[in-house]
Each structure stands twice: as structure tokens, then as C-alpha cells.
Amino acid sequence: MKTSDILILNSLLKIIIPKSKDGKMPSASEIGFFEYIAQYDSYIIPEIIKHLKNINKLSQEKYKSEFIDLPEHEKDIIFKIISKTEKIFIDKILEKILDCYYTNDRVLVGLGLDPKPPFPVGNDIETGDLSLLNPVKQRGEIFRKA
Amino acid sequence: MAEDIVDFLIIGAGPSGAATTWSLSDTSTRIMCMEQGDWMKQTDYPSNYRNWERLLNTEMSISPNVRQNKSDYPINDTENSPISIANFNAVGGSSILYAAHFPRFHPFDFKVKTLDGVSEDWPIDYYQIEKFYNLNDKIIGVSGLGGDPAYPPKKAPLPPIPMGQMGNIMAKAFNQLGWHWWPPDVAIISEPYSGRDKCINLGPCVSGCTQGAKSSADVTYWPLALRKKGVELKTNCRVREITINKSGLANGVIYYNEDGIECRQKAEVVIIACNGVGTPRLLLNSVSKQFPDGLANRSGYVGKNLMLHPWGKVEGYFEHDLKSYLGPIGCCISSQEFCDTDKNRNFLRGFGLQMNRGTPPVATAQEGFINGDINLGENHHDEFKKHFGTKISCHICFEDLPEIHNSVTLDPVLKDSNGIPAPKINYIISENSKKMIPYGVDRGRELMETAGAWKIHTDAPMRMAGWHLMGTTRMGNDPNISVVNKWGCCHDIKNLFIVDASLFVTSAAVNPTSTIQAIALYISDHIKNNIANIFD
Numbered sequence: 001m002k003t004s005d006i007l008i009l010n011s012l013l014k015i016i017i018p019k020s021k022d023g024k025m026p027s028a029s030e031i032g033f034f035e036y037i038a039q040y041d042s043y044i045i046p047e048i049i050k051h052l053k054n055i056n057k058l059s060q061e062k063y064k065s066e067f068i069d070l071p072e073h074e075k076d077i078i079f080k081i082i083s084k085t086e087k088i089f090i091d092k093i094l095e096k097i098l099d100c101y102y103t104n105d106r107v108l109v110g111l112g113l114d115p116k117p118p119f120p121v122g123n124d125i126e127t128g129d130l131s132l133l134n135p136v137k138q139r140g141e142i143f144r145k146a
Numbered sequence: 147m148a149e150d151i152v153d154f155l156i157i158g159a160g161p162s163g164a165a166t167t168w169s170l171s172d173t174s175t176r177i178m179c180m181e182q183g184d185w186m187k188q189t190d191y192p193s194n195y196r197n198w199e200r201l202l203n204t205e206m207s208i209s210p211n212v213r214q215n216k217s218d219y220p221i222n223d224t225e226n227s228p229i230s231i232a233n234f235n236a237v238g239g240s241s242i243l244y245a246a247h248f249p250r251f252h253p254f255d256f257k258v259k260t261l262d263g264v265s266e267d268w269p270i271d272y273y274q275i276e277k278f279y280n281l282n283d284k285i286i287g288v289s290g291l292g293g294d295p296a297y298p299p300k301k302a303p304l305p306p307i308p309m310g311q312m313g314n315i316m317a318k319a320f321n322q323l324g325w326h327w328w329p330p331d332v333a334i335i336s337e338p339y340s341g342r343d344k345c346i347n348l349g350p351c352v353s354g355c356t357q358g359a360k361s362s363a364d365v366t367y368w369p370l371a372l373r374k375k376g377v378e379l380k381t382n383c384r385v386r387e388i389t390i391n392k393s394g395l396a397n398g399v400i401y402y403n404e405d406g407i408e409c410r411q412k413a414e415v416v417i418i419a420c421n422g423v424g425t426p427r428l429l430l431n432s433v434s435k436q437f438p439d440g441l442a443n444r445s446g447y448v449g450k451n452l453m454l455h456p457w458g459k460v461e462g463y464f465e466h467d468l469k470s471y472l473g474p475i476g477c478c479i480s481s482q483e484f485c486d487t488d489k490n491r492n493f494l495r496g497f498g499l500q501m502n503r504g505t506p507p508v509a510t511a512q513e514g515f516i517n518g519d520i521n522l523g524e525n526h527h528d529e530f531k532k533h534f535g536t537k538i539s540c541h542i543c544f545e546d547l548p549e550i551h552n553s554v555t556l557d558p559v560l561k562d563s564n565g566i567p568a569p570k571i572n573y574i575i576s577e578n579s580k581k582m583i584p585y586g587v588d589r590g591r592e593l594m595e596t597a598g599a600w601k602i603h604t605d606a607p608m609r610m611a612g613w614h615l616m617g618t619t620r621m622g623n624d625p626n627i628s629v630v631n632k633w634g635c636c637h638d639i640k641n642l643f644i645v646d647a648s649l650f651v652t653s654a655a656v657n658p659t660s661t662i663q664a665i666a667l668y669i670s671d672h673i674k675n676n677i678a679n680i681f682d
Contacts (some may be wrong), residue, residue: 128313135321
């Protein structure tokens with residue numbers, strides 16, 4: 001990917017998931033998405049580059065400007081158009097963006113979670129109130145005899 | 147070169163194959179089990195890794211068509227079926243991936259024809275296999291709570307798994323509606339048991355249990371069976387066909403070893419444990435002059451009467467963060483309120499309700515985006531927070547009636563990596579199910595509204611939900627309409643047995659594995675008690 005492609009990609013990621021208002025949650029441009037794609041789905045990079053060029057082309061046609069130079073609301077409009085005209089690709093890339101985002105350490109910490117695999121620490125769950133079974137027990141047997 | 151002759155050859159090392167091998171190991175005979183998969187390493191399961199959600203949907207997907215591991219065979223389950231198949235080939239079989247919800251069938255599930263005038267009666271009943279249910283619970287470690295009024299008296303060896311906050315909320319809703327609910331039997335140990343440590347609520351149970359607390363067959367029966375002299379488990383061996391001698395008795399198998407070389411193994415008795423898709427596939431592929439339509443198929447019933455449990459879910463979102471994604475997936479609490487026929491309804495039989503946990507972060511975001519609940523852009527974070535940890539899922543298991551046109555056949559084109567024809571699923575949702583499904587979904591919705599959900603989503607019948615595979619070599623007294631007798635012995639071949647759910651006559655409205663293993667033990671017990679005259 002060229003620098004120009006990465007700049008368009010990061011611009012796009014910022015509007016897909018922007019930084020949260022309280023600053024706790026990063027934008028999708030800050031989570032190493034390109035490195036994630038290079039590690040897990042490098043086969044898709046040529047396709048990403050092609051679609052980024054389409055996004056920039058649409059931006060030039062509609063607003064006579066490079067995508068990265070557009071104000072946020074116009075970038076959003078371009079993204080919404082592309083989401084319809086190139087839906088299959090956009091849905092595919094969004095699935096990966098969300099996987100990358102919600103596996104990122106900063107994001108998990110921002111959600112109040114520990115950025116760790118489930119094993120070996122596990123989780124504590126409260127037992128629950130088994131006295132709530134009293135009405136069920138009082139009702140008695142419910143199965144048909146056979 | 148032919149290999150030597152074993153006494154018992156069991157095909158498939160899943161829940162039924164494992165239970166059968168363990169049971170027969172009492173006989174001090176030579177027992178060989180062949181499994182096309184391999185041992186799983188607990189260190190390989192997704193919950194060891196940071197990207198566990200991704201691994202859950204790729205390498206450890208429940209669909210063999212997504213995984214495409216060496217041990218998988220492709221299944222044609224989209225051309226002619228609205229439900230796709232879930233399975234897993236390994237030592238432990240599909241119990242590696244199951245959610246471990248472990249209810250028993252009810253007594254009335256064995257007498258559907260007598261009680262409701264549809265389907266057939268089993269030639270056995272609940273009380274004949276009750277002691278094997280108890281034995282199986284004890285051997286593998288089952289957690290639950292005694293006193294369930296939906297069943298004859300039974301008591302799991304271990305206390306129930308935690309219900310969590312979501313359990314309390316749903317329990318109150320069930321009570322408000324006056325519906326049955328109970329902490330379910332689950333094949334997950336809530337306390338240290340038999341050398342294994344207790345469940346620590348890792349969460350992704352359906353991608354293998356790193357803790358070893360889920361009572362899959364590889365950590366329960368197999369270590370016990372393999373201690374016994376004469377027991378051998380051969381992995382990475384894919385059986386292509388069962389062979390017969392001139393007298394019409396099974397005498398062994400042809401299989402591919404791990405190098406893909408064709409081999410033969412002779413056996414005195416052959417026992418099939420390959421599940422409701424794999425078993426008919428194997429039989430249909432075992433063609434001979436005596437059995438031109440597939441082995442043990444003089445009735446024409448091999449592969450027929452496939453039952454899948456159409457499945458639905460009703461998901462409710464709640465105001466508070468319940469951390470609902472934490473805890474064993476299957477399941478929190480369950481309800482047998484609607485499991486049986488109610489003549490006031492316009493369908494027969496019924497469905498079970500199972501409260502499942504919410505989804506972890508990635509799944510929440512992805513599903514939320516698809517549903518239109520969690521949008522991209524400036525509202526994303528607020529919308530995500532409203533949906534993460536706040537979801538409770540009511541899964542609905544719809545009893546499937548056996549219908550002869552629902553079947554497993556051999557695909558004319560698709561083959562596995564050894565050139566063996568793949569199975570093709572031919573399945574139509576029955577008219578009875580079509581009436582049952584909207585009623586069940588309405589009950590799920592009623593439950594969620596009573597519990598206070600502010601948003602409800604429904605999905606029924608679900609496509610990727612063919613995880614219960616039953617009925618395709620069914621049990622019966624009449625050899626014209628069944629494949630095996632009440633001892634699991636093929637009517638046509640006296641030394642060929644089937645011990646998996648393909649012998650099921652009805653599907654009930656609950657998960658089948660507890661019943662699969664109880665019946666496997668029951669059949670093995672019969673074999674042991676009659677070993678001297680098995681060929682008579």
C-alpha cells in the first residue's frame with residue numbers, strides 16, 4: 001500500500017468509528033488496522049487499494065477534491081454512497097474492522113475489560129437466587145406419564 | 147495386506163463411540179476404535195488467545211464447510227436444505243464444540259405414536275435406559291439440580307452452574323408467566339471432579355474447553371477406556387466402507403490411514419458411531435451384491451427420516467449491563483413448559499426454551515451492525531454500550547417429526563479428500579414445524595417482554611443450526627420400517643451395531659447427547675451380556 005492509500009484508509013476509518021467524545025475509545029484509525037490486515041487477510045489488500053481509489057475518484061467527481069481533504073460530513077456522504085454501490089466489499093471490510101477494533105487493547109480497556117485471553121484467569125459469575133424456584137416446585141410434576 | 151482381526155471395531159470416537167469403547171473394555175477383548183480426526187490439544191483452543199473471537203469463527207467454526215480441516219468432509223447442505231450442518235471430527239467428536247446443555251429425553255418422548263398418533267414409538271423407553279443416564283452422568287460429570295418436576299426423580303452428581311444476573315431476571319419472568327423453568331443439567335463440572343478442575347467461566351465453550359471442565363468425550367471416557375488392556379484408538383483413519391463376507395456378516399472395514407493409503411481392518415463385530423449424517427453416509431457407500439442400495443438397507447430406510455431440530459432465537463436487550471456474555475454458553479436456565487403436546491394448539495409435540503448468554507465484544511459489534519442496532523459514525527460508541535452485556539438470548543429447540551423425504555443421500559459430485567462421496571442433506575421444514583415455529587417465537591417474545599427487554603430480535607428457523615443429527619437409521623421392531631432393533635443391531639446384519647443418534651425414532655424438544663450416550667451404554671451392556679451368542 002502506498003502512503004496515499006494509507007492516508008485515504010485512515011480518513012475512512014476515522015469516520016467509520018470516530019474517537020469517542022470522552023476520549024476513552026480511540027478511532028478506528030488508531031488501532032493498527034493495516035497491520036491486522038497484513039497479518040490475517042493480506043490477500044484482500046489489492047481489493048482494498050482498488051476500492052480506496054474508487055472512493056477518491058468519487059470524491060473528485062462529486063466535490064472536486066481529494067477524499068482526505070474533504071470536511072468530515074462530506075467524507076461521510078461519500079462513504080454512504082460507496083456503502084451502497086460497493087456493498088459486498090464494504091460489508092466484508094467492516095466485519096474485519098470491527099474484529100480488529102474490538103480486539104484492540106485500548107478499546108477493551110476503554111470498555112472496562114482486561115485485554116487478555118479468557119484462559120487461565122476466567123470469570124466470576126454470581127450463583128443466582130435458587131429460591132426463585134419455589135413457585136415451580138409448588139406446581140409439582142408437569143410431565144405426562146408414559 | 148490384511149491386518150489381524152479385532153473383536154470389536156468401533157467407527158467414530160465421539161460421545162457414543164467413546165462411551166461404547168469404555169463400556170466394552172470390561173470384556174477384556176480386543177477393541178479398536180477408528181477416528182478420522184485427531185486428538186485436540188487444550189492449548190490450541192481459542193480461549194488461549196487474544197484473537198479468540200476470530201478463531202471461533204474460522205478454524206473452530208461449527209461448520210465443516212468453513213473449517214475445511216484435514217479431518218473434515220464437505221457436506222452439501224445448502225442446495226436442498228434450509229438448515230446447514232454442524233459437526234466436528236476428532237477424538238471427542240462434536241462434544242468438542244457442543245455447548246454441553248445436557249437434558250434427558252422425557253418418558254413421553256419415547257411413546258409419541260401411542261400418545262399423539264404421529265411418528266413411531268421407540269422399542270425401548272425412558273425407564274429401560276434410566277440407569278444408563280445415571281451412569282453416564284456419573285462417569286462424565288454433569289452439573290444440575292435435583293427435584294426438577296419436568297422429569298422423573300433424578301439428581302446430577304454436581305451442583306448447578308451459576309445462573310448469573312441474567313438468570314435471576316429470566317427466572318422472575320418465568321415465574322410471572324407461571325411457566326416451568328429449572329437450572330438445566332449441563333455436561334460442565336461446577337466443582338473439581340475426577341481429576342479435572344472446575345469451570346472458570348471462560349465463555350467460548352463452543353470452541354473447545356481449555357480448562358477441561360466441559361465433559362467432552364476426549365477428557366471423560368477416552369482416558370478411562372485407554373487404560374484398559376486390549377483397547378486401541380487409531381486416529382487419522384477415515385473409514386470408506388464396511389465389508390461383509392459371503393454369509394452376509396460384517397467382517398471389517400476399508401479405510402485410509404493418515405498417509406492416505408488404503409488399508410483393511412478385519413473385525414468380528416462392527417459398531418458404527420458416526421452421527422446422523424456420517425453413519426448413513428458410510429452405509430450408503432458400503433455397497434455390495436447382497437446390499438446394492440447400501441449396507442443394512444433392505445428396508446430402504448438408511449438415510450431416511452432425518453431430524454434436525456429447527457432452531458430459533460429470541461434476543462432481548464435490557465437496560466443495565468448484565469455482563470451477560472460471561473459464563474458457560476449452554477445454558478443458564480431452561481424451560482420444559484412447552485415440550486409436550488397441548489391439544490389446544492394447532493400443532494403436535496413442542497419446543498424447549500434455553501436461556502443462552504449474550505455475545506462478546508466483536509460478535510456484539512458485528513451482529514449489531516448487521517441488525518442495524520449499532521451504526522457506524524458518531525453514534526457508534528453509545529449504541530455499542532447499549533447493546534454490550536445487555537443481551538439475553540432465548541434459544542428455542544423445536545421438536546422435529548420424522549418424515550421419510552427428509553434424508554441424507556450421497557452427493558453425485560462432491561467428494562472428500564479421499565474421494566469418498568460427500569453427504570447431501572435433503573430437508574424440508576415440516577408443516578407441523580411451520581405452525582410450531584411462530585408460536586414458539588411468540589412465547590419467546592412474551593418472555594422477553596415480561597422480563598423487561600426494551601428491544602427484541604427474532605430469528606427462526608436459523609440456518610446455521612443443524613447441530614443435532616438424528617433418525618437416519620432408526621430403531622424399531624419392524625424391519626420393514628427401521629434399520630436397527632431395540633439393541634442397536636442392524637436387522638439385516640447380526641454383527642453390525644449402531645450406537646449414535648441416527649438410531650433415534652423421535653427427536654424430543656431437547657438436546658440429544660445425554661440420550662445418545664445413555665443408549666450407547668445400554669446397547670454396549672446388552673452386547674456384553676450376550677457376547678457368547680451374538681452370532682446366533
